[in-house]
Structures are given as structure tokens and as C-alpha cells.
Amino acid sequence: MPNQKFLGAWSPHLLSLLRVIVAFLFMEHGTSKLFHYPMQMGHIPPFSLFWFAGILEVFGGALILFGLFTRPVAFILSGEMAFAYFIAHAPRGFWPLLNHGEAAVFYCFVFLYLAAAGGGPWSLDRLLRKAH
Structure with missing residues (x-):
């Protein structure tokens, strides 16, 4: 069993590491929407909901990555992910694995944790x- 004192001492640093990794992964969703990198998402009309989501994912993700305005930005991104889940995924069925919404649920609650x-x-x- 790992030493609880050791893990406790590293807890704040692991919070920062979680923030950086999650933000980097989250930004890929936005860069795919806006810049077609690292994968092409098709044409996203400017000023559409998908386009605004991309803006939040790229720029909000960058702020989270660097840990700047973490609490308010994470709260906004948590709301974005809740909105995305209920608009895009929940209508396809109840279970997140089946409606492909597990990433939205995951990001929603990680960002809610970072807001706190x-x-x-x-x-x-x-x-x-x-x-x-």
C-alpha cells in the first residue's frame, strides 16, 4: 500500500498535473472544430453553436492549461460540457457510453472539480x- 504521507504531499502537484493534461486533451476538441487539427471535423459555420463551443474549448482550454483564471473558466467550461451533453448526447439515449457522451460527462465533472x-x-x- 502506498505511503499516505507521500501521496498527501504530492496531492497539490497532482492537481496541477491533472489540470494541464485535461486542458491539453480538451483543447484538441476545439482545434479540430476551428482549425481541422489534429483531425478534420468538416465545415463549421462561423457563429454557430459548434463554432462557439470550439472557441470556448481552445481559449478556455488554454487558460486552464496555464492555470489562469482557473476557477471561473473551469466553471464556464463545466457548464458548456453539461449543455453539450444534454443537447447533443442525451437525446440519443440514457447511457453515456451508448450515446457517446461519456467524454462530455467526464469533462463536466473534472472542470467542476477544478472550479472548486x-x-x-x-x-x-x-x-x-x-x-x-
């Missing part, structure tokens, strides 16, 4: 707080 927990010690939020 903050960005951790490796974040620009922490750096700016120390500067004042």
Missing part, C-alpha cells in the same frame, strides 16, 4: 497571488 479546487501550485493563478 483551483489550479494548484503549478499555475499562473498561484504565481500572480504570490506577486501581490
Whole structure:
């Protein structure tokens, strides 16, 4: 069994690592919508819901990645993912695995956690707080 003291000491740093990894993965959804990278999503009409989702995913994801305004941005992204789930996935059926909404549910709750927990010690939020 892992040493609880060791794991407890690393908990804040693992929060920052979770934030960075999740934000990087989340940004790929936006870059696919807006820039067709790393995969092509087809034509997304400007100012459509899908386009606005891409904007939130790229720029909100970047803010989360760097840990800047983590709490409010994570709260907004959590709402975006809840909205995405209920608009795009839930109408296809109840179970997230079957309606392909498990990623939206996952991101929704990770961002909700980050809205409550903050960005951790490796974040620009922490750096700016120390500067004042």
C-alpha cells in the first residue's frame, strides 16, 4: 500500500498535473472544430453553436492549461460540457457510453472539480497571488 504521507504531499502537484493534461486533451476538441487539427471535423459555420463551443474549448482550454483564471473558466467550461451533453448526447439515449457522451460527462465533472479546487501550485493563478 502506498505511503499516505507521500501521496498527501504530492496531492497539490497532482492537481496541477491533472489540470494541464485535461486542458491539453480538451483543447484538441476545439482545434479540430476551428482549425481541422489534429483531425478534420468538416465545415463549421462561423457563429454557430459548434463554432462557439470550439472557441470556448481552445481559449478556455488554454487558460486552464496555464492555470489562469482557473476557477471561473473551469466553471464556464463545466457548464458548456453539461449543455453539450444534454443537447447533443442525451437525446440519443440514457447511457453515456451508448450515446457517446461519456467524454462530455467526464469533462463536466473534472472542470467542476477544478472550479472548486483551483489550479494548484503549478499555475499562473498561484504565481500572480504570490506577486501581490
